[in-house]
Amino acid sequence: LQYEEHRFTRKGVEIECFKLSSQKSKSSVPSLTGAGLDDQEFIGRYRQEAAVDKALDNGNSIVVEGREGVGKSAFLRHLGKRLLIREDKKVIHAEAFALEESSILYVARQIVESILNSVEEANSEIDKKFRTGKSGNRSRIKKDPLLEKLKSLGVPYNAYALKHLLPNVKSMLNGHSKSISMKRRDPNFRKSEVVKKVNNKNGLEKGESEMVFKFMVQLLTKLGDCVIILDDIHYSDIESLELIVSLIKARMRNVTFILSTRPLPKQPSQKRMRYEKLQRIMRQLYRAINVNFVRLHNLNNEECNELVQNFMFFLQNSKGKRYDFDEEVLNVLYTRAKGHPTHLKSLLCWLYEQDLIVLRDGSYVFSNDGAKEMAYSHIPDEVGQSVRARLDDLPGKAQKLLKIAAVIGKTFSLNLLEKLAHIDSAQSNKSHGAEKDSLENREVVNNTLETLQDHGFIEHAMPVDKTNSMTSISVKPRVQFRIARLFGKDDNWKFSVDIVQEVVISCIPQQRLDHLRESIVELRKDENPLFRI
Numbered sequence: 467l468q469y470e471e472h473r474f475t476r477k478g479v480e481i482e483c484f485k486l487s488s489q490k491s492k493s494s495v496p497s498l499t500g501a502g503l504d505d506q507e508f509i510g511r512y513r514q515e516a517a518v519d520k521a522l523d524n525g526n527s528i529v530v531e532g533r534e535g536v537g538k539s540a541f542l543r544h545l546g547k548r549l550l551i552r553e554d555k556k557v558i559h560a561e562a563f564a565l566e567e568s569s570i571l572y573v574a575r576q577i578v579e580s581i582l583n584s585v586e587e588a589n590s591e592i593d594k595k596f597r598t599g600k601s602g603n604r605s606r607i608k609k610d611p612l613l614e615k616l617k618s619l620g621v622p623y624n625a626y627a628l629k630h631l632l633p634n635v636k637s638m639l640n641g642h643s644k645s646i647s648m649k650r651r652d653p654n655f656r657k658s659e660v661v662k663k664v665n666n667k668n669g670l671e672k673g674e675s676e677m678v679f680k681f682m683v684q685l686l687t688k689l690g691d692c693v694i695i696l697d698d699i700h701y702s703d704i705e706s707l708e709l710i711v712s713l714i715k716a717r718m719r720n721v722t723f724i725l726s727t728r729p730l731p732k733q734p735s736q737k738r739m740r741y742e743k744l745q746r747i748m749r750q751l752y753r754a755i756n757v758n759f760v761r762l763h764n765l766n767n768e769e770c771n772e773l774v775q776n777f778m779f780f781l782q783n784s785k786g787k788r789y790d791f792d793e794e795v796l797n798v799l800y801t802r803a804k805g806h807p808t809h810l811k812s813l814l815c816w817l818y819e820q821d822l823i824v825l826r827d828g829s830y831v832f833s834n835d836g837a838k839e840m841a842y843s844h845i846p847d848e849v850g851q852s853v854r855a856r857l858d859d860l861p862g863k864a865q866k867l868l869k870i871a872a873v874i875g876k877t878f879s880l881n882l883l884e885k886l887a888h889i890d891s892a893q894s895n896k897s898h899g900a901e902k903d904s905l906e907n908r909e910v911v912n913n914t915l916e917t918l919q920d921h922g923f924i925e926h927a928m929p930v931d932k933t934n935s936m937t938s939i940s941v942k943p944r945v946q947f948r949i950a951r952l953f954g955k956d957d958n959w960k961f962s963v964d965i966v967q968e969v970v971i972s973c974i975p976q977q978r979l980d981h982l983r984e985s986i987v988e989l990r991k992d993e994n995p996l997f998r999i
Contacts (some may be wrong), residue, residue: 508544509776510769511537514760518545518724521758522693527714527723529751532762533922533962534856535808538726541762542695545724549693555722556584556692562701570670571630571678573696573706578631578682581689585615619688626674627681670705679712686713691720699727704743711750714757731920764805771796773807774814778830781818792831795823798841804963812846813965845968853969860921866890867914868923871959872970873982877927880957882989884911889985915959923966927958 514530521528532538549557560576612632616623670678686692699707714723730745751757765773774796775788791799803810817823822837823830832838857865870886871878918924961967971979 508540509773510765511541511544511762514541514762515545517758517760522722525719525722526756526758527754528725529757529759530724530726530762531729531759532726534728535806535852536762536764537807538728538762539697540807542697542724542726546693546695554691556689558584558692558694559697560694561697562699562703562706564701569703570705571703571709573699573702574678574682574709575631575633577694577696578685579612581685581692582612582615585619616685619685621681621684621688624677624681626677630670630674630678631681675705675709679709682709682713683716683718686718686721689720693722693724695724697726699725700730700744704740704747707744707747711747711754714751715754717756729920729922731917765807765810766805767796767800770800770803770805770810773810774799777811777814778818781815789825790829792829794838795830795832798838802842802964806963808852809846809849809963809965812848813841813844816844816846817841845965845972849965850969850972853966854973856921856923857970857973861917863910864914864917864921867911868918869970869974870982871924872961872967873974873979874986876964876967877958877960880908880911880915880959882986883959884908885989886982886985887911889989890982893981922962923970924959925962927960 518528530538530541546557546559549555558577558580560573560580562573613623696702696710699710702710710723710725713721727748730741730748752759771791774791778791779788799810799813802813817837820840822833822840824833832841857868860868867883867887870890871883874882874886915924919926974982
């Protein structure tokens with residue numbers, strides 16, 4: 467739904483708000499259009515874009531991997547817009563949500579409805595058909611538009627598949643006594659209607675999944691050349707993801723999939739059974755011959771400069787001209803966000819709303835001397851909420867180690883971290899009478915650090931020359947970590963983004979924070995005698 471500005475008066479006070487309108491988007495891909503942003507806002511990713519074009523020319527599907535907020539959804543929208551402009555293929559869009567990850571075939575229902583909405587309307591003469599009853603009265607025949615579109619495509623009716631893919635249509639069909647009574651003579655249909663064993667734990671039965679797959683193949687075959695874009699498959703329900711993997715492995719010539727996902731952690735904190743199924747499905751995608759993987763990383767300095775110029779252009783609704791940023795402002799933005807697009811936009815939006823940056827002599831500069839210090843210390847609300855939500859998803863052991871590392875600093879060594887974790891565990895065991903903490907084991911600490919790296923909180927502090935030589939999209943963080951262990955004498959780690967470290971510190975109670983800082987001072991005195999002077 468679209469919205470428009472609206473004003474009304476309440477008790478003599480004029481209030482400005484937004485009013486939802488009933489006009490729907492005419493596009494069959496609402497998530498790819500109507501975003502209010504020009505296509506020029508998309509910055510960089512030229513190498514990844516070329517890799518996607520090459521894969522599409524070869525008829526291969528693509529899986530886009532990247533951390534949270536790195537720009538996967540924006541990249542998929544950009545690809546969808548380019549495909550819409552070419553007009554040689556239909557673009558079907560679907561998106562998975564965390565709240566619907568337990569709903570069976572939720573994503574598959576989105577795909578089917580998007581496909582049917584992209585089909586031209588059926589013949590309008592259908593509404594003119596009537597039937598005559600025993601009393602001679604004529605009544606209009608009820609026709610469902612989605613079923614009519616399936617009929618116009620030549621897709622045979624499949625009650626087993628439509629029960630899951632179009633449940634509203636299926637419930638409407640149950641009102642026709644004659645048709646349903648004839649179908650109930652079939653023992654398989656009667657069993658599926660009476661038993662209804664489909665639930666969140668067991669999923670689809672084998673026969674039902676086969677019928678759904680057969681129906682999807684028939685539907686996609688009749689559709690013609692198309693590209694199906696699915697965002698955030700790590701939130702997808704298992705049944706839809708298994709169906710999509712089966713369709714990819716079927717190697718249909720006219721259908722290509724573009725998927726996006728986050729790297730799955732090695733040791734999930736919650737929903738272990740679900741993550742094991744997701745890992746099994748992702749292994750099937752890795753082994754598939756017709757699937758190409760593309761990794762998205764944070765933006766470099768030049769791309770950040772171009773991004774903030776374009777974003778400021780849209781914030782001010784400027785016309786025709788984009789202004790440069792002062793080098794000091796760019797250094798602060800890049801240092802704080804480390805090229806993370808979401809963090810960069812949130813920080814820039816806050817600076818603009820607080821009037822901490824102004825336009826002078828054709829470039830944006832800090833408005834006063836204290837603006838720079840505020841930019842270095844401020845944590846945007848959106849970024850803080852996102853980091854805290856990710857922190858809550860971690861296991862308790864990983865949360866504890868991450869908070870200890872945050873107190874040490876943005877960069878920390880494994881040796882100091884292990885000693886501080888030992889002191890903190892001893893203090894905790896003494897006060898609470900708990901058993902010996904497992905973080906005192908170096909192997910457990912190493913495994914926990916790898917878990918934090920999988921979740922995108924930290925990364926190995928590799929030498930700069932070695933880091934630049936391993937920026938290929940095919941090198942995964944875990945492989946980079948193993949290679950880094952060969953180059954670095956000191957096993958040093960660092961936070962992926964400085965703001966993340968500051969948010970983690972804000973989650974530590976003050977009493978524990980003071981205790982950890984005192985312990986760090988004592989440890990550094992023991993390591994360096996000059997530190998005592």
